[in-house]
Amino acid sequence: MLEINGLNVGHDGNAILEVPHLSVFTGEHCLILGASGSGKTTLLSTLSGLLAPIAGELLIDGCNVHKLRGVAMDEFRGRHIGIIYQTLHMVGALTVLDNLLLAQYAAGLPQDREKAIALLEHLGVAEKKDHKPETLSQGQLQRVAIARAVINGPRIIVGDEPTSALDDRSCETVMELLLQLAASANASLVIATHDQRIKRHFHRQITLEGGQ
Numbered sequence: 001m002l003e004i005n006g007l008n009v010g011h012d013g014n015a016i017l018e019v020p021h022l023s024v025f026t027g028e029h030c031l032i033l034g035a036s037g038s039g040k041t042t043l044l045s046t047l048s049g050l051l052a053p054i055a056g057e058l059l060i061d062g063c064n065v066h067k068l069r070g071v072a073m074d075e076f077r078g079r080h081i082g083i084i085y086q087t088l089h090m091v092g093a094l095t096v097l098d099n100l101l102l103a104q105y106a107a108g109l110p111q112d113r114e115k116a117i118a119l120l121e122h123l124g125v126a127e128k129k130d131h132k133p134e135t136l137s138q139g140q141l142q143r144v145a146i147a148r149a150v151i152n153g154p155r156i157i158v159g160d161e162p163t164s165a166l167d168d169r170s171c172e173t174v175m176e177l178l179l180q181l182a183a184s185a186n187a188s189l190v191i192a193t194h195d196q197r198i199k200r201h202f203h204r205q206i207t208l209e210g211g212q
Ligand SMILES: Nc1ncnc2c1ncn2[C@@H]1O[C@H](COP(=O)(O)OP(=O)(O)OP(=O)(O)O)[C@@H](O)[C@H]1O
Pocket: 011, 012, 016, 034, 035, 036, 037, 038, 039, 040, 041, 042, 043, 194, 211, 212
């Protein structure tokens, strides 16, 4: 479960938006909408433990995430939060499979090749496992990014515009995969987007009014 109390997020001490209270229960999903510049990425960075809040707290399964430091923070993030970035951020020098093994290693978990390959198979990109990310199509990369985000069985899967670069068919496939993976792991999806096509999949929607 994710719980926010009195959260104030921004950069360099400048607040962009405030979320007084929000609870997302295990297995529940939440869509964050808002115009460009309204603070979606900033909020997700804070929810992912990457950006410290200006004020307030973020609890994931009772753990006050921003109180963690150093390796404890990195391992918590690697194990419990699956992040799909707005720009996909693969390690270009590594193969697709090694990018997944790196995610396990960074979380302090054993590297499990079979599990990584099975996940790539499930997502329909196993034939690319020994290729470098730059040789994949946008839709294939998106699937690898999803595989990397879910490989450690996170409690929360955070996605920043995970579908906006995709055509209608891939958008639908990616959305279905995310919902299916979240359901099988009993994880919550927290997705920020201005992609109107995925709105119907989410019962809970929050629209950010912040920004310039
Ligand atoms: N690293 C940063 N340092 C300082 N200000 C930033 C930084 N990143 C974003 N901002 C500012 O914070 C505000 C919110 O930006 P953010 O990227 O969170 O918006 P967004 O809703 O994700 O927009 P988009 O839909 O275009 O991705 C903007 O005014 C932006 O200029």
